[in-house]
Amino acid sequence: MTVNSVKLCYRNKTILAPMVRIGSLPMRLLALDLGADIVYSEELIDIKMLQCKRVVNEVLNTIDFVAPNERIIFRTCERERDHVVFQMGTADAERALAAAKFVENDVAGIDINMGCPKKFSIQGGMGAALLSNPDKIEMILSTLVKGICKPVTCKIRILPSLKDTLDLVKRIEKTGIAAIAIHGRKEEERPQHPVHCDVIKAIAEAISIPVIANGGSHDYIKEYSDIEAFRQATAASSVMVARAAMWNPSIFRKEGLQPLEKVMKEYIKYAVRFDNHYINTKYCLCQMLREQLESPLGKKLHAAQSSQNIWREYPAQITPKMCLLEWCHKEKLPQPVYETVQRPSNGLFCSVVTVAEQKYKSSMWDKSKKLAEQAAAIVCLRTLGLPTGELSEGKDQYLQKRKWEGPGFLNGREAENGLSEGAPHKRLHARSL
Structure with missing residues (x-):
């Protein structure tokens, strides 16, 4: 297994915050596309991660961490490998290290959540409960810094007094972590309470490692330019955006918000x-x-x-492979498996897809592996009498123009008849093997 050699820099970055149920792979990738520099996963508990098995998903080209009940706890991919920080909930240094080692080759960094005020987290000695136990904080962070090759960070809330907050962050700095994220509210405060920019600023001026300011969505951040305004107000190195990114991830676009x-x-x-x-x-x-x-x-x-x-x-461009994958998921079938070969004589590709132990392929050879797999998916879908979605991948490639019953789905008669009016001269020949 190859260790990721790219080292994260936490200065002058815009960062997608870890958010429960929001920080899954689709949102992280979208945030990166829209301009975020670093993306955090949602908090995942060390015990749950250690119960998982690591699976290379060749169909989706992802790495999946799968629980005993087959639920996917964490999914990542090559696109985000140099940008994603895995946030962990933990109350034990050795357990945290074991979980971090388990995922470190698939992520860019590890973060420990020390600010979550939720009852579940606090009762387990995690999250904000750690703020009253600086010895445990030091043990967890020191163990991780010494035990893994990826940068370690933590995310905290501020304490009731400025002095106690500064004492804590100075102690955290000595553990050797790469950066610290500060949610500028106290444990009992909620989003409707003002963020304490003055406290974040005092922290940034008191320590030398990068400080990541968080908590400005309600009062400050409404568009991209506000991110810099919040950074200046807190004197932080970088800004982590949570709710403003949840409401519209294009908050990361320098060119402005998208519809x-x-x-x-x-x-x-x-x-x-x-x-x-x-x-x-x-x-x-x-x-x-x-x-x-x-x-x-x-x-x-x-x-x-x-x-x-x-x-x-919400119609989007749905490809045949997407349609086939969704159908298999709905029918509780194994994911489609594609086997693609390249013809040495002319470099063209042909793919066979296996679904429910049946194999399907097109008689056409295509210019790319990607197109060959889409062609195989179309054959499978048509043979099964299912809608094929819309495949439009550029000039000189397949362009399916169809009439629609509704966004994203084929008219039933067209699904039966194969290519609809306006389809290209290249015809796909359905073939079940």
């Missing part, structure tokens, strides 16, 4: 591409809609009971 509908469609593409559970997809989309949840469109989203329901209301 919410466009952002949602881009998010859905990633959700489909990486087989995100529809409940998580629905939750993230609802957070983006916010006050529009009572609109007709919002009500339809709220009522959605599958990924396909969501696609219908």
